[in-house]
Amino acid sequence: MLEPRTGAAGAGRNDALAQDFVRFAVETGVLRFGEFKTKAGRMSPYFxxxxLFDDGAKLARxxxxYASALEAGGIGFDMIFGPAYxxxxxxAAxxxxxxxxxxxxxxxxNRKEAKNHGEGGQLVGAPLQGRVLVVDDVMSAGTAVRESIALIRAAGAAPHAVVIALxxxxxxxxxxxxxxxxxxQYVRRQLGLQVCAIARLEDLLQYLAKGGEAALAEHHGRVLAYRQRYGVLEDGAP
Incomplete structure (x- = not known):
């Protein structure tokens, strides 16, 4: 395996929570299998x-x-920031x-474009202050995080951590x-923020390897091949 669960990035993880989340994502159709083109131009076997967390029950779950993963990771923060959109x-959830x-x-x-009427500005909600947690779904290039960091620092607060779903x-x-x-890894190493993920690709592979459903087990080989070609070693791995 490319990534053992030892090392800095594996600390404080909840494996059962990660497996429950992968199952939830698959059952709701949020996590799908097939051929999907990524922002990097790769053909990914999953998306x-x-x-598609598009109703109250799914969003609440x-x-x-998110909250359980943050608690398991022991990440402290004072407020939450959601980058548009x-x-x-x-x-909010x-x-x-x-x-x-x-x-x-x-x-x-934040708004994508600053408002020049009403209360004006680019930020909406509570004033940014203290240790700020940025919440997003996935992280492809870190662009949204860098933009969030700039906004948070400009407001005089401290970007402290990021939590993502996958x-x-x-x-x-x-x-x-x-x-x-x-x-x-870029956000951790270069930007100096903690990053908490509910689940990782490794958790998806473990879920598929269990072979609970033949329809899912058949995807394991394709996802594993993708991991072996494009995967990275976890921080702290030997």
Whole structure:
């Protein structure tokens, strides 16, 4: 296997939670199998479409997964920020879930374009302050995170951590070329933020390898081949 569960990035993980999340994503059709072109131009045998968490029940369950992963990872923060667009409902849902758990947290999000009427500006919601958690679905190139960091710092707050639903654990691209690190690793190493993922590609492979359903087991070989071609070693792996 490319990635043992030892090392810095494996600390504080909840394997059962990750498996439950993969099952949930598959059963809701958010995680699909076939042939899908990624932003990097690769043909991926799977696709994670968080836009299909499209009703109240699914969004509430997703927020439970986010909150539980953050608690398992021991990541502290003072408020939540959702980058436009997909991060906006995720931030709101996560704030509601933490309130349900007894912790009321402020949240904010940004507009793609600054508003020049009404209250104006690019930021909406609570004032950015303290340690800010950025919530998003997946991280392909880290662009949304870099933009969020700039907004948070400009407001005088501290970008502290990022939480995503799925870590694809594959090489990022720079200038159209593959680089030997993932977007998640870039955010950890170069931007200095903690990154928490509910599940990783490794968890998906473990789910498929169990062969609970023949229709899913047949995808294991294709996903594994993709992992072997484009995968990266986890931080802290020997």
């Amino acid at each position: 994670f479409n968080a836009g 997703l927020a439970e997964f 997909k991060g906006i409902p995720l931030a 996560l704030a509601v879930e933490f309130a349900r758990r007894g912790r009321s947290l402020p949240f904010a999000y 870590d694809r654990q594959e090489m990022a691209t720079e200038g159209g070329r593959d680089v030997p690190h993932s977007a998640v």
